[in-house]
Amino acid sequence: MTAQNPARANGAHGQAWWERRAEDVERLISRYPKSRSALMGLLWMAQEERGWVAPEDMEYIAQRLGISRAYVESTCSFYSLYHRKPVGRYVITVCGNIMCGLSGAEALIRHFEQRLGIKLGETTADGLFTLLVTGECVAACDGAPAVQINEEYFHKVTPERADQIVQALRDGADLVELSERIGLIQPGAVWEAGESA
Numbered sequence: 001m002t003a004q005n006p007a008r009a010n011g012a013h014g015q016a017w018w019e020r021r022a023e024d025v026e027r028l029i030s031r032y033p034k035s036r037s038a039l040m041g042l043l044w045m046a047q048e049e050r051g052w053v054a055p056e057d058m059e060y061i062a063q064r065l066g067i068s069r070a071y072v073e074s075t076c077s078f079y080s081l082y083h084r085k086p087v088g089r090y091v092i093t094v095c096g097n098i099m100c101g102l103s104g105a106e107a108l109i110r111h112f113e114q115r116l117g118i119k120l121g122e123t124t125a126d127g128l129f130t131l132l133v134t135g136e137c138v139a140a141c142d143g144a145p146a147v148q149i150n151e152e153y154f155h156k157v158t159p160e161r162a163d164q165i166v167q168a169l170r171d172g173a174d175l176v177e178l179s180e181r182i183g184l185i186q187p188g189a190v191w192e193a194g195e196s197a
């Protein structure tokens with residue numbers, strides 16, 4: 001996922017992404033017996049291009065698939081990985097479901113807020129971080145409290161670990177490498193406070 005990027009979404013000459021990527025759109029739709037089945041893929045494509053799904057994207061998708069705008073919107077709003085307003089380059093989503101809730105998710109959210117200088121749902125002024133919480137389990141209960149940053153996972157995120165992750169990303173670390181290096185742990189493993197990121 002990339003940061004919001006209207007220029008990229010509209011192309012260098014104001015061309016909409018669905019015109020520029022017309023072949024990709026057709027290829028995606030042709031995979032399914034019913035074109036409406038391409039809905040989630042097209043929403044994801046819109047988000048790849050813009051960083052979020054804009055009203056004009058939903059309008060196009062509804063028209064292209066022959067479904068109602070309300071149906072597109074309801075699908076888009078159901079899944080927490082789709083964003084319906086501009087977000088930062090890194091979307092930090094803290095899992096707020098039961099296991100993570102019992103493992104300190106609330107305190108972790110407050111810590112991220114303090115560290116980033118924003119409230120839940122906001123984006124830092126430099127456009128780097130957006131902080132969200134999801135009530136849906138993100139399927140990493142053995143790593144509670146779990147955090148997703150864009151599509152990457154970080155397990156057992158203590159406040160110290162949160163600071164290390166934020167600093168590493170501010171310093172230009174590659175998100176995928178960072179997740180592989182310090183984000184994922186084997187069941188039963190425990191990080192020591194102060195362990196280097």
Ligand code: FES
Nearest residue numbers: 095097100137140
């Ligand atoms: S409750 Fe958070 S990952 Fe399952």
